[in-house]
Amino acid sequence: MRFFSDNAAPACPAVLDAIVAANRVDTAYDGDRWSAALDARFGALFETEVSVLWTPSGTAANCLALAALCPPHGAIVCHRDAHIQNDECGAPEFYTHGAKLLLAEGDGAKLTPARITQVIDLIADDVHRVQPHAVSITNATEYGLVYRPDEVAAIGALARARGLGLHMDGARFANAVATTAAAPADLTWRAGVDALSFGFIKNGGMTAEALVFFRRDLVDATRYRRKRAGLLLSKGRYLAAQILAMLDDDIWLANARAANAGAALLARAAGGRLVHPVEANEVFVRVAADEAAALRALGFDFYDWAPGEIRLVVSWDQSEAAIRPLADAIAALA
Amino acid sequence: MRFFSDNAAPACPAVLDAIVAANRVDTAYDGDRWSAALDARFGALFETEVSVLWTPSGTAANCLALAALCPPHGAIVCHRDAHIQNDECGAPEFYTHGAKLLLAEGDGAKLTPARITQVIDLIADDVHRVQPHAVSITNATEYGLVYRPDEVAAIGALARARGLGLHMDGARFANAVATTAAAPADLTWRAGVDALSFGFIKNGGMTAEALVFFRRDLVDATRYRRKRAGLLLSKGRYLAAQILAMLDDDIWLANARAANAGAALLARAAGGRLVHPVEANEVFVRVAADEAAALRALGFDFYDWAPGEIRLVVSWDQSEAAIRPLADAIAALA
């Protein structure tokens, strides 16, 4: 019983169907009709004109965005526990040609204007210091917390005031939308976000993420960077088709709601053992080593996050029935 | 009627089946059973121990190989018309952090020891010059010619003598194997090749290529480079499964034979109009602008390669019946 990672979940039926449909011949790279439809489809969703590129991974989307927002001699402020800092093997440094990540604090991997200011106010304005050029936040965060529109907007206002770009790592953006019930526009460009990595893979996709530029002037150079990174797949239509299929009938949102609901079920069971509030599909629980072993003995698979702490991730395809046994087992811990 | 590019062809049925099969949950990144099987399966094919990584594009495979063989301050000798020079938007420079491509001449994009020597003998052995560290050849070449085992071996011997690594861009390696009927080992490591980009996508795959290291010591750092480039897809099992499916029953070879046979049919029709010998699935034909227009008017789609010259590419799925009309139309040109 898989609670290890939403990356281990299958692709949803609509995605498989889309791939079969895309197998009818069209053309190479991103010259196909599906790729061409992305701007309009995301434009409708976000209620504004956007430029959208597919990428085969979230790391790729994140780092193309960062490279668009920060020069090699600049810095990007992010949380100390951000995925871009800890889980991408230096991809931001690779794509930006050596920009520096400046690490801020914040509960549950969540930044605030005060936390960001704390970091950038230390940077003297001279050539000896790497100057900040961008901020990157993750919504939902690496610990399953969610930024509300006003929280993003506060950071967006700071970014504008300081001349910084604002990137949102939305590997679990769908979960954040599901939780907040906010308009996608309110969580992003209306709150000052310049570029969004809109995740599909963890949410029932297979091999495609969307990089959404609200600052459309950033897309032209990014097309070259994408190609130059070996990310312009020669049969890109299979990626575009996946994304479009998940936008149809708001599958992306239904999938996220399902995962969030499952996590809420686990959260209720965990009660006082929760390390963080559960606002998306990740649940961090304090369990002793023997308790973790007992849960595993029951067939549950999960990640040992830290000593005395496990991470449970609910995926789009897990029904209440599939989750209930784990919830019961957690509730049954002494 | 598509003769534009083998990238526009569909994926073959076995690949679609494999993707459906991989949709049964396994695990994330390359921790799955399919990814784990690659070394052994390619090892059997190549009759030696190899280390294999999937990548989502041929450019990615090529450039990870080049980064493994050449430091940032080094150079790579390739043909003036090589894909890595002309069609990857500087990806080799990106992945190698600025190594230089040294361009050699050669008929049909084919290198020889003499052509390579011509280039590297001009490089004085001092710190003012970028020193060569590797050679990259393409088999089949960008003009559809094929290196035989002895031709590769001659280049391999030169590479060894000069302390250079040897990379083979095998975006159409299957076609070269089909043409030469050589053992894959004889076309590669027995001839001195250190790393092979083994192409599947143009040959009926969807989104997966294999990077095969015969020098297995190169794979460890490459794993980090792959991750760092955003190329370690979080659901990598779908890529590994595609590759394995095409190795089954030698589908990769059957597909390439089919495409080669189609190209041979066109070559016979083109006769004296051929720009290059046709040894794989690409056919370059001299046609005047009005002749090209006439062919297009009949519904044939192809690439204008140069003034008075078109490129026709046959894909794995095109039967003789599908190709015959174009062959007849070419033969019917005055």
Added chain:
Amino acid sequence: MRFFSDNAAPACPAVLDAIVAANRVDTAYDGDRWSAALDARFGALFETEVSVLWTPSGTAANCLALAALCPPHGAIVCHRDAHIQNDECGAPEFYTHGAKLLLAEGDGAKLTPARITQVIDLIADDVHRVQPHAVSITNATEYGLVYRPDEVAAIGALARARGLGLHMDGARFANAVATTAAAPADLTWRAGVDALSFGFIKNGGMTAEALVFFRRDLVDATRYRRKRAGLLLSKGRYLAAQILAMLDDDIWLANARAANAGAALLARAAGGRLVHPVEANEVFVRVAADEAAALRALGFDFYDWAPGEIRLVVSWDQSEAAIRPLADAIAALA
């Protein structure tokens, strides 16, 4: 008797005096009064507002300029024999993070609009190709030829029309000014040059070159790049002082005239043996191996440029009396 390289020449007395003067304490990095004076002093020389940075080498000046004019995913057109291509160990690729040099032909390492067009017209306007962003020319060229103002202006007009930046490697700019008697402005910004590497070291300086930006918007990011490259020397005043000293009393021009005159003397002696017209301080002469040996036996030191060809370089400090013996020896060759 040194004709090997103008890099082997001593620094001129004014430079030594300036260093002693700068040894009176001022302040660190480029906060000193000499560094602060550069913009105004070069502004007067060039009859326009400029932004000027000192660098400790010509390679550094060239590559900071190129990095300002070309993004990592772009290309720079230069001559096949340009210093930036052949003699800087890939420094342009290092500083630009992997931009590509596109090599053009031209007699005596001299480019023309037609030669540049020949290269860039081959580049399809799509993401698969590295797109040209800049042109770099060397004045005087690597073979001692000189661009006149109208020749630079023709290239400048092409650059503007195609949206390309224009850099001039002026390691021997002083020699070019001396030869043409042109106003420095006419050889540079009035002819479309955006950035000039103004060489002092070969011309009697010690360790300082000037990077002159006519497009002043380029200087801000360049300050960070200079620091980031370890080129912002902590006692930069010694570099600025050298440059200012050579601007005083037009020492830079007098030194160049002296070197050019010496080269002209050798050119007259070499007569029909000259490989290139002699327009600056370099003289390329056809001599057989035994003739070269005979000259060396007489105590003359020079560079074997190619089989049957030697390079003689005259430095600022070599009087006619110092050069005459070599001229006579050359004239005396059969």
Added chain:
Amino acid sequence: MRFFSDNAAPACPAVLDAIVAANRVDTAYDGDRWSAALDARFGALFETEVSVLWTPSGTAANCLALAALCPPHGAIVCHRDAHIQNDECGAPEFYTHGAKLLLAEGDGAKLTPARITQVIDLIADDVHRVQPHAVSITNATEYGLVYRPDEVAAIGALARARGLGLHMDGARFANAVATTAAAPADLTWRAGVDALSFGFIKNGGMTAEALVFFRRDLVDATRYRRKRAGLLLSKGRYLAAQILAMLDDDIWLANARAANAGAALLARAAGGRLVHPVEANEVFVRVAADEAAALRALGFDFYDWAPGEIRLVVSWDQSEAAIRPLADAIAALA
């Protein structure tokens, strides 16, 4: 009265003399007799075979060393307040092509094995994390503390045990030698140091630092990197000569002793106001804003390090008589 920075100090007489001597013609780049003598001279000083390159800045020396010890996909552990992190505008990231600095804590910018272990033990051994490849320590530290041989050796042992390279930023290495009276070998290679940036500029030099490789296999690639960075000055003899002049008669050590003695004088005056123990030539003193203003009104120039804290740096050329007035003024603060 200058206590702002040792970078603002003049060059010492022996250095000026050496420059005049080097102005006798020799040859270009590092082909001169002075450059050729470096290995032997430093070898004698360090009682082992070493390979030494001059560089025009400490940042350049540091970053060439780091690039030799850490691949682009690796990480370097250093103190949170290290010069390479805070004062080089990302030069380590530039030279290493994007390696990450991992920041450790420690009093007075000094690392210990425990502090280093704290950082690297958090790094899971998988491709998602940037793996540590090197440690960099600064001796004397950025706050004027000094590592003793046994302290370096403890870090060296850890580095060896974990497979990490060890770099020492010795911008003020001379001061550390002066303080500890240790053999230079005991502070470096015998304690596990692989590469040392041996600073001369702050200590009475002008424009030359020495990069000393105890692991001599690292020097070959570094020669290319130095050239590629525009750091191989065309008249390098002036740099080598400076260094050799300061090694003569142990001027480097005498200068450092003088600066340290001056700092000790200030330290005694500051007494309980000291922020850090004073072990080299830097003195950090707690003074209120009005006290700082009062000191400045007396003509003393210094750096406001932090609110309520100033930094005083004593240079090689400041006699006790020159320092006494500041010492008295500090002692006279209420």
